Amino acid sequence: DAGVIQSPRHEVTEMGQEVTLRCKPISGHDYLFWYRQTMMRGLELLIYFNNNVPIDDSGMPEDRFSAKMPNASFSTLKIQPSEPRDSAVYFCASSRYRVYEKLFFGSGTQLSVL
Amino acid sequence: QKEVEQDPGPLSVPEGAIVSLNCTYSNSAFQYFMWYRQYSRKGPELLMYTYSSGNKEDGRFTAQVDKSSKYISLFIRDSQPSDSATYLCAMRTPLTGGGNKLTFGTGTQLKVEL
Numbered sequence: 001d002a003g004v005i006q007s008p009r010h011e012v013t014e015m016g017q018e019v020t021l022r023c024k025p026i027s028g029h030d031y032l033f034w035y036r037q038t039m040m041r042g043l044e045l046l047i048y049f050n051n052n053v054p055i056d057d058s059g060m061p062e063d064r065f066s067a068k069m070p071n072a073s074f075s076t077l078k079i080q081p082s083e084p085r086d087s088a089v090y091f092c093a094s095s096r097y098r099v100y101e102k103l104f105f106g107s108g109t110q111l112s113v114l
Numbered sequence: 115q116k117e118v119e120q121d122p123g124p125l126s127v128p129e130g131a132i133v134s135l136n137c138t139y140s141n142s143a144f145q146y147f148m149w150y151r152q153y154s155r156k157g158p159e160l161l162m163y164t165y166s167s168g169n170k171e172d173g174r175f176t177a178q179v180d181k182s183s184k185y186i187s188l189f190i191r192d193s194q195p196s197d198s199a200t201y202l203c204a205m206r207t208p209l210t211g212g213g214n215k216l217t218f219g220t221g222t223q224l225k226v227e228l
Contacts, residue, residue, distance in 0.1 A: 004157070042120075042220035043158070043202065056215075091157050103216065105157025 006092050006106035014114050018080040021109045023092030024073055033103065034067055034077050035091040043091070049075065082113045117141045120203055120219030129228055133190040137203035137219045140184065144205035144217070147179050149188045152200045152221065161201075162188070193226045200224070 005024040013019055025032045034046040047057040052069045060067070064083070069075040079086055089110050093103040120137045127133055135149075146165050150158035162177045164170040170177045178187040190197055200221040206214045 039220075043218040045215060048215075093157070102160045102163075103158075105159065107155070107157050 004092055004094055004104050004106035006090075006109050008109060009107065010110045010112075012112045012114065013082055015083055016081045017113075018078065019082045019086075019111060019113075021077040021090050021092075021111070023075045023077070023106060025075070025092070025094035026104055027073065029094035029096050029104070031095045032069060032075050033093040033095075034075070035093060035105075037089045037091060037108070046077070079111075082111075084113045087111055087113050115140060117217050118203060118205060118219045121222055122220055124223040124225060126225045126227060127193055129193060129195060129226055131193050131226070133188075133193050133197070133224060133226075135188040135190075135201050135203075135222050135224070137186050138184055139186070139205055141205070141207065141217070142184075143207050145208070146206040147177070147186050148204040148206070148216070149175075149177060150202045150204055150218070152202060154199075158202055158218075193224075195226050195228060198225045 004026055007022045030051055033048040035043050036046055037043045044059055046059045047067045048055055049069045052072055065079055067077045089108045091105050091108045093105045095103050118137055118139045146163055148163040149161045151161045152158040162172055162175055164177050164179055167179050167181045174191045176189040186203055200223045202221040203219040204216045206216055208214050
């Protein structure tokens, strides 16, 4: 299996621009998570999906952030408009139902907002 | 106060040393306790997990949980340069919508030197 695939690996954009991060989870995994990692705050859960349905988005920092999962093999995290404080590494992770402890993470998207 | 506290390091040790990594937590609802390892520019990967207080051993790694003190540890014996990475503790709480939430520590950066 190819694992969780994220794109792009790096994104540099200017403040105010729209940013879209993409994720392909492992086939057969029922749960998909979006995390953000910074030095100061570590890994923070933004939102998670179960069977393509958003279950908890309480970690999404502001209305500028939105996430979708149109099918079992694809999810997006969108930031519009982007701000410098959004600069971080964004990870997508997936897991199988009832195997909650083992999250499989992608390699992340390094986002820099100038 | 953060729910999970972890010394960020960096921690530098010579090859062959015994390494001790630690986390404290404040939320009694935490159940499963995990250690993830994260190499530079990669996503975290699960190293070990345990549920109950006590020790769990896997090769050179031992995870220790003391629920009464809200303290968990990871010991690495005969440390190798390939162990150089950031180690994140993580703790699980069930979510009302199903699935679970993992709360991560900020990670301890470990460097094992030749």
